[in-house]
Amino acid sequence: MTWLRVPGADDDKRSMGVLGVVTGSERYPGAAVLGVEAAWRTGIGYVRLWAPRRVQDLVLARRPETVCHAMDETSGSVDAWLLGSGQDARERDPALRALLLEALGSGAPCIVDAGALDLVRGHAGPTVITPHEGELMRLLGLRQRPFDRAAGAARIAAELDAVVVAKGAPTHVVAPGGAAVSLEARTHRLATAGTGDVLAGVLGALVAGSAAFAAAGDSLASMATEAVELHGEAAGMAAADGRPITALDLAEQLPAAVADRLSR
Numbered sequence: 001m002t003w004l005r006v007p008g009a010d011d012d013k014r015s016m017g018v019l020g021v022v023t024g025s026e027r028y029p030g031a032a033v034l035g036v037e038a039a040w041r042t043g044i045g046y047v048r049l050w051a052p053r054r055v056q057d058l059v060l061a062r063r064p065e066t067v068c069h070a071m072d073e074t075s076g077s078v079d080a081w082l083l084g085s086g087q088d089a090r091e092r093d094p095a096l097r098a099l100l101l102e103a104l105g106s107g108a109p110c111i112v113d114a115g116a117l118d119l120v121r122g123h124a125g126p127t128v129i130t131p132h133e134g135e136l137m138r139l140l141g142l143r144q145r146p147f148d149r150a151a152g153a154a155r156i157a158a159e160l161d162a163v164v165v166a167k168g169a170p171t172h173v174v175a176p177g178g179a180a181v182s183l184e185a186r187t188h189r190l191a192t193a194g195t196g197d198v199l200a201g202v203l204g205a206l207v208a209g210s211a212a213f214a215a216a217g218d219s220l221a222s223m224a225t226e227a228v229e230l231h232g233e234a235a236g237m238a239a240a241d242g243r244p245i246t247a248l249d250l251a252e253q254l255p256a257a258v259a260d261r262l263s264r
């Protein structure tokens with residue numbers, strides 16, 4: 001079973017999934033580059049990015065196929081939203097807040113990361129959140145480690161009615177109803193900046209590509225599980241022989257990991 005889409009004769013760029021992305025900021029523009037790169041490399045048909053001009057320029061320098069929008073531009077539709085990577089809730093301006101709330105309230109599936117996690121309670125559609133340990137602690141109101149990440153993720157999934165991808169080693173994927181899996185990546189080389197931004201982009205591509213079919217309930221947890229597996233497999237390929245990897249190395253390995261999965 002895979003959520004990866006292979007285009008056929010009847011497909012076009014829109015039918016392969018339109019992902020709306022609201023990530024990056026003046027402080028962390030690179031997170032937008034990484035997430036957008038990862039979404040394209042996973043096989044999405046169309047990526048639309050809402051971001052400040054500097055972020056747009058950096059993303060376009062890397063991926064000119066991305067369609068960019070100003071923060072106050074809201075026209076057009078998307079199949080799913082990717083929100084929050086490379087943003088800091090404490091530095092959020094009103095235009096960004098409005099855009100994030102509009103996406104979360106739209107009813108479309110949302111992937112919510114980093115600097116949008118504090119707004120997730122307003123979500124109207126099927127939602128996945130991707131906190132690392134520090135972000136999970138913040139959601140739980142905890143101040144001290146150690147704590148049980150799997151149990152914490154289950155509590156938050158039920159409270160928020162969202163799938164929780166609690167990143168780390170292992171990563172726990174928990175559905176709102178409590179169904180949970182724990183996944184070990186093929187390498188610990190993932191312990192490097194920006195690899196979580198890449199995971200968010202992979203997940204965005206899977207959900208947007210599948211939204212027309214089944215982006216609800218258990219399907220969303222299953223998509224999140226496959227995104228984590230694919231991310232871990234690409235990391236294993238990129239880190240062959242134990243070599244160090246960067247987040248972009250990981251993103252560049254995604255097409256090979258996709259092909260490998262589809263050939264199985």
Ligand SMILES: NC(=O)C1=CN([C@@H]2O[C@H](COP(=O)(O)OP(=O)(O)OC[C@H]3O[C@@H](n4cnc5c(N)ncnc54)[C@H](O)[C@@H]3O)[C@@H](O)[C@H]2O)[C@@H](O)CC1
Nearest residue numbers: 028029030031085086087114115132133134135193194197
């Ligand atoms: N190139 C880029 O633009 C990058 C941007 N990033 C963005 O930077 C922003 C700040 O994210 P940070 O997570 O660094 O900082 P945060 O301010 O979100 O978190 C800091 C707190 O969480 C803990 N923490 C951070 N990462 C952790 C981890 N992986 N596991 C356990 N605890 C962890 C820290 O010890 C600290 O207590 C986010 O918006 C993120 O998306 C990062 O993804 C790094 C790369």
Ligand SMILES: Nc1ncnc2c1ncn2[C@@H]1O[C@H](COP(=O)(O)OP(=O)(O)O)[C@@H](O)[C@H]1O
Nearest residue numbers: 132167168169185188190191193194195196197
């Ligand atoms: N030691 C480790 N072993 C395996 N995977 C790891 C390890 N450390 C981090 N990861 C993975 O790398 C990614 C890091 O994401 P995150 O903490 O959000 O970083 P960033 O914000 O820099 O992108 C997650 O997918 C996490 O599961």
